[in-house]
Amino acid sequence: MTFDWLVVWNNIGALLDGVKVTIFLAVATMAIAVPGGILLAVMRISGIRVLSAIATAFTELFRNVPLILVIYMAYYELPVMSGLSASPLVTGLIALSLNVSAYNGETFRAGIASIRKSQSEAAYALGMSPWQAFRIVVLPQAIKRVLPVLASTWISLFKDTSLVSVISVGELSYAATRVRAQTFRVLEVLTAMAAIYWVLGYPQAKLVDWINHRWGRAE
């Protein structure tokens, strides 16, 4: 058995291009899913039946269906529903955002619920409107409190971006699949892919531990 690790080095450019797309997908998804999650949480606690029912249905649906299926659904459904043909990258981004928004919605809901009611009441007593009280008093504390959970979600998201390779988005695992097909060096390329994910993900996992240690609340 001979290994040819030079293959990895010769194709490092293609793999690093994949890394760029992976990072872009993770960042862009989080940028959409944090506001999306806050919106869902606000809908859930709004007290308006219709809104909270929609948010609940959305959350339960996307938390109880495999992400890979959501990705396929988005791939086939979006062009039919919107009449537009979105690029695989945009389709993948939408599918990931739907999934992560559902998780963030639950996270923010728990975070907001953990801020004592007397804080809003004190804000009302100072003459703030409910929206002001929420925005100025409750939300900043809730965000701080859910930071460790958001960090864990980030790690999951970073790994889950690999799933959009099934609709040919050119992120790291898709790039590795192509290099593998071109070079026939299966072991070397797949090991390199795993190693690259490890190098990117390991420090992040450690950082999450630190954030948990620093800001996490023991119950």
Place this chain on the structure above:
Amino acid sequence: MEFDWSPVLDNASFLLGGLELTLALSLCSVVMSLLVGTAIGLLRHYGPRPLQLAIAFYVDSMRAIPVLVVLVWTYFALPILTGAVLPPFWAALVALTVHIAAYVAEIVRAGVSSIRKGQLWAASALGMSLWQALRTVILPQAVVRMLPAFGSVISIAIKDTAIASVIAVPEYMNRSQTVAGQTFHPIEIFTVAVAVYFLILFPVTRIVDFAYGRLAHLGRS
């Protein structure tokens, strides 16, 4: 938009065969992950220092590497290294267990370390061995505390079996893709798939939550 559900009905037995495999793979992965993960978690907490460090490295590595990568590596790369070719189902079971056991290990470690140390000391003072203390004092309380986290792990494991479709395990996701490709009715096929997975996953998480609600008092000390 016109829907035609006949492709789903025409291929019902083919899809049901996939569903069977999804359930089998889910059950096997969950059981294996819980067993292996519990052993690893206990070793990380009570084992010798070098072993603890090695396990910590394994757990953090699994947190860093996507399950898709573990699956693909186990199926395509491992046979080159070892010469032993695993059929897709077994490769998927090995990969999912290796990945999910790491999460279980963390949960077990957190659960066990949440039981106050005084309890272990008290058990030791009564002449119990570590194993006896674990079995009769620590674990019965810790397991109840771990229930909600186990619930999420079971849900994650079932969802992860769908990713095994990429290494051609003919489970429900894989068969849905096949039927979608053959009939050109992907929307109907995948809509049914969403319903199928939802109907499996939603009750699982609810049952675990319900059980925890009933048993939570047993975990208090």
